[in-house]
Amino acid sequence: MRWxxxxxxxxxxxxxxxxxxLPFGVRTAHEAGAELVPGQxxxxxxxxxxxxxxxxxxxxATVLFVLFYLNYVNGWVTAEMLDWVHR
Known part of the structure; x- marks a missing residue:
């Protein structure tokens, strides 16, 4: 695979x-004990x-990419394995 x-x-x-x-670790102003800004x-x-x-x-992203690359090199899961229609 090219760089x-x-x-x-x-x-x-x-x-x-x-x-x-994005959703992990998000706290609202109410949960943080802060005042709301008008219009917020x-x-x-x-x-x-x-x-x-x-x-x-x-x-x-790095963990997912390393897993993807290792699968690419070692061929753990191939396109033929995922083709359930033409078996």
């Missing part, structure tokens, strides 16, 4: 991992930390 393909696949894993990581939705997150989100996303 450009590996980079593109890693970026896809990273983009998908953001949506896996009650469900809005209290403190958004993009650095922590990026770090968590990078860790999850």
């Amino acid at each position: 450009q393909s590996m980079l593109a696949i890693y970026i896809l894993f990273w983009a998908f991992s953001v949506f896996l990581v 939705a009650e469900s809005a997150p209290h403190g958004f930390n993009p650095g922590k989100i990026a770090l968590r996303t990078t860790i999850v």
Whole structure:
């Protein structure tokens, strides 16, 4: 596999991992014991930390990519194994 393909696949894993990581650790202003700003939705997150989100996303994406690459090299699960229609 070329390095450009590996980079593109890693970026896809990273983009998908953001949506896996975002809901974890979110607290509303009510849960944090803070006052709501006028016009703020009650469900809005209290403190958004993009650095922590990026770090968590990078860790999850790296683990998923390593599993993907190991499967690519070792052939644990192939397309033929997943073809249930033409067996």
